Amino acid sequence: MKRCNPIVVILVLAVALVGCVVVAISLGAVAIPFSEVARMLIARLPGVSLPPSWSDTSILRRAQDTAGISTIQAEVIIFQIRLPRVVTAVVVGGALAAAGAVFQGLLRNPMADPYIIGTSGGAALGATIALLLPIQVVWLGFTLVPLAAFAGALVTVLVVYNIARVGPRTPVTTLLLAGFAFSSMLAAVMSFLMLVSGHTLRRVVLWTMGGVTASSWLQLRIVVPLIVAGVIAAYTLANDLNAFLLGEEQAAYLGVNVERRKLVLLMLGSLLTGAAVSVSGLVGFIGLVVPHVARLIFGPDHRLLLPASTLMGSLFLVLADLVARLLLAPAEIPVGIITAMIGAPFFIYLLRRSKREYVF
Amino acid sequence: MRGNSAALEAAGVDFCYYENDGLVLREVSLELGAGELVGLIGPNGSGKTTLLRVLSGLLVPNRGKVYLDGQDIRTFDRRRIAQRVAVVPQELAMPFAFSAYEMVMMGRTPHVRPILGAGPRDRQVVAEKMELTATSVLAERPFSELSGGEKQRVIIAMALAQEPEILLLDEPTVHLDINHQVEILELIKRLNRRERLTVFATMHDLNLAALYFDRLILLDRGQVVANGSPAEVLREESIREVFRADVQVQQHPTHHTPQVVILPLT
Known part of the structure; x- marks a missing residue:
């Protein structure tokens, strides 16, 4: 079994991401x-001062000729409109793919995605209630919708975790089923609220489809560090995630404190998901399929799988x-339509192409 | 600390999985001295696997204590236990596409530091243990595609990669053909004699247990009913009573260990 060199993989993916x-x-x-x-x-990078020939207006003038806009307009488009949007896509895609990889490994379930134990139901209900409430709240640059979505996601996971607890243990099967049951209930409440609300229905539907449109720098200042920290923390637990693949009993024999690690990993995954959902709504597909694609190409070792999934998700x-x-x-x-429409055929192609049976 | 330091010791252990259920282990006391090779026998459901889990610190006794190097095992965290005690389970499913080498490397989990990952010392230990278990040639093969005997040797290599002082094995020869049963037991004996490992294994084959282990412990409905040399433990009366089968105990033609011959009912 030939494996790719992890450092080369990460470098190639990182360069590709910067290019994209x-x-x-530039496009739009x-x-x-x-x-x-x-x-x-580059000029905005800290500690970089370009030589005068570079900041010369010659290139800018050409830009003006081709696009018919001024330098200031270009600056505004890049830094106020497109960059926040692209940065949002980078962190949301990365967070969802990383969370998906964590949940699939932890729960040893190929159908696991960031929403599997109820984060989506909780976030959606939170967002729906916020959309229906006739009050305006702004805190740290966030309106009520992202705050309620974030809180909804985390509270749901905590509730599900406690429902699933049997004595000192939280078996995976109970966790999955409790998550499914509880989020079904939340979805029913949300449907009911949508039904009686009437005119906000369209906004709720759009929110559940997900999108990376309206992020401000103020929001990103909170979300980006949260997600970056979450991904790094998940990466430090890659060895434990590998041990989890052997089953919880064997993980314990290998020195993993199973129940404590499980709670930490669940919370990390949910934090990543909650942060992503709060700025982008429910973007589907990425969290389920990107980790599988990464596993198909790079193998199941989480020390490569986690960073590779994150970069590929971005x-x-x-x-x-x-x-x-x-x-x-x-x-x-809505971006959720595109992710499934491009991603699904690509995934099917990869599944068909791999010569060995894909043992999840 | 206790004065008489056995490598691993159970003292008056009672255990039940759920409150109000019957006891699975009842007042079990046993000692494993450093460097001993001990087999645990008993019928299905007598509590062999449970006893192994209790001795590994995975399950906490309702009464009594387990001592590792004379110290209550509950005072160790899982990582420190894993650096001293390795467990080879009865069955280990790995549905993911890991190579044999990567599986053995997982045995380094209690030693490797996060982020930094496996270093040269980890790679050296893994190579040594694969050499020792004759699995080096399997290194690049996917674990899931190995035969039963090969898998068992890889799992033992993984346990050895933990660099334990004590090796606990749960039915290491179950589901294997006799050639592989012998191969695994010879390996276990070699680990005990040459690598000075303390070995404790549950066995369902009484004759193999008698042939390979220095001391046997007989468990019946959660209680230790015999503890001694194979000749002391494998006696017709006790086997008839514990296993409810009619047997005759003979002597092995060349090794002078007891061998149990089954007498059919009809």
């Missing part, structure tokens, strides 16, 4: 040349959002 970010920023209703985007981004959502913006421009398609 530049492309995604107004196209800005790649070179111009790269120059503006990459995938940046591209999907780009397609969602461009396909019917100026109209936008």
Whole structure:
């Protein structure tokens, strides 16, 4: 069994991600040349001062010629509109894919995704209630909807975890079933609320489809560190996740404190999911399929699987959002539709192509 | 600390899985001295696997204590136990596509530090243990595609990669053909004699147990009913009573250990 060199894989994926970010920023209703985007981004890096020849207006003038916009307009488009959006796609895609990998490994279930133990139901109900309430709250740049979604996701997981507890243990089967039952109940409450609310129905439906549109720098200042910290923390537990694949009893024999680790991993996965959902609604598909794609290509070792899934999730959502913006421009398609429409055939192709049976 | 330091000791252990259920283990006391090779026999449901779980610190006794190196095992955290006690389970399913080498490397879990991952010392230990178990040639093969005997040797290599002082095995020869049964038991004996490992294994084959183990412990409905050399433990009366089968105990033609011959009812 040949395995890829982890460092090479991570580097290649990281370079590809940076490339896609530049492309995604440059394309849109107004196209800005790649070179111009790269120059503006590099100029904003801390500690970078470009030589005068670079900050010269010659390139800018060409940009103005081709796109018919001024430098200031380009700056505004890049830094106030497109960059926050692309950064949102990067962190949301990465968070969902990382959370999916964590849940699949922890629960040893190929159908596990970030929403499996009720985060989606809790977040959706929270968001629905927030959309229905006639009050305006803004806290740390967040309106009530993302805050309620985040809280809903985490509270649901805590409730499900406690329902599933049998004495000192929380068996995986009980956890999965309790999660399913509890989130079904939440979904029913949400459907009922939507039914009686009438006019906000469309907004709720749009929210559940997910999208990376309306993120401000203020929101990102909170969400990005949260997600980056979550991914790093999950990575430090990669060895334990590998041990979990042997079953909980054997993981304990290998020195893993099973119940404590399980709670930590559940909370980490849910935190990542909650943070992602709060800024983007329920983006489906990525959290389920990206870890499988990574496993098919790079193997099941979480020390490579986790970072590779994270980067691939980012990459995938940046591209999907780009397609969602461009396909019917100026109209936008909910990104969840694109992720499934591009991702599913690619996944099926990979499944068919692999010569060995895909043993999850 | 207790004065007489056995490597692993159970003292008056009662255990039940759920309150109000019957006791699975009843006042079990036994000692494993450092470097001993001890087999645990008894009919299905007599509590062999449960006793192994209790001795490994996985299950906590309702009454009594387990001592590791003379110290209450509950004062150790899982990682420190795993650095001293390794368990080879009866069955280990690994549905993911790991190679044999990667499986053995998982045995390093209690030693490797997070993020840094496996270092040169870990790789060296894994190579040594695969050499010892004759699994080096299997290194690149997917674990899930190995035969039963090969899998068992890889799992033993994984347990050895923990660099334990004590090896607990649950029915290490079950589901194997006789050639592989002998191969595994020879390996276990070699680990005990040459690597000075303390070995405690549950066995369902009484004759193999008599041939390979220095001391046997007979468990019946959660109680230790005999503890001594194979000749002392494998006696016709006690086997008839505990296993409810009609048997005759003879002597092995070359090894002078007891061998149990089954007498059919009809």
